[in-house]
Amino acid sequence: AQKVTQAQTEISVVEKEDVTLDCVYETRDTTYYLFWYKQPPSGELVFLIRRNSFDEQNEISGRYSWNFQKSTSSFNFTITASQVVDSAVYFCALSEESSGAGGTSYGKLTFGQGTILTVHP
């Protein structure tokens, strides 16, 4: 069974601080995707980043960066120079491959418990 653990329940920082959200996952699949989603108070889950299991290259996208390490099954997410608008609940998620007639899909996600990030002005 797949499992995603976000050890940090809540994080509070002051604006312009860097903040790293931790995520550890468990899976027996060899092909999978890892995601970070953000859920602001409005409730809609907003896609942030995705990484597939066969590409460990870490990247930076604007103020976001991530560190994917298969050896430790970790997929940590960093926000640089945080802003008040970054305040939200952040979810790490792991997808599961499903094959059948018509092709392969990855619609089943296992989510972590979420990390509440509060950025104070």
Add this chain to the structure above:
Amino acid sequence: KAGVTQTPRYLIKTRGQQVTLSCSPISGHRSVSWYQQTPGQGLQFLFEYFSETQRNKGNFPGRFSGRQFSNSRSEMNVSTLELGDSALYLCASSSPGRGVSGANVLTFGAGSRLTVL
């Protein structure tokens, strides 16, 4: 490009009733997934539909069911509502494909918030 549309956004039901929630995916997306979000259990997978076929089902009782139509629109139904079914129900759609930019990224709707009294 229109996003994922869920209706209704809010609804109140009483125990024992049934409810049907609707989801219109992004045009061209063939996979539709449903999730339940509660404060106690977090985000839990309900089911995934792909080309009108149920691909996966989460660990929920048979009272929870769904279907997908030929235009990829999906509905989920909960019968004999219980207080514990009060939750935010999220629908997500995705376009399958390996190595295709944007493929397999679930785009979520704003959700349907169900309150059971």
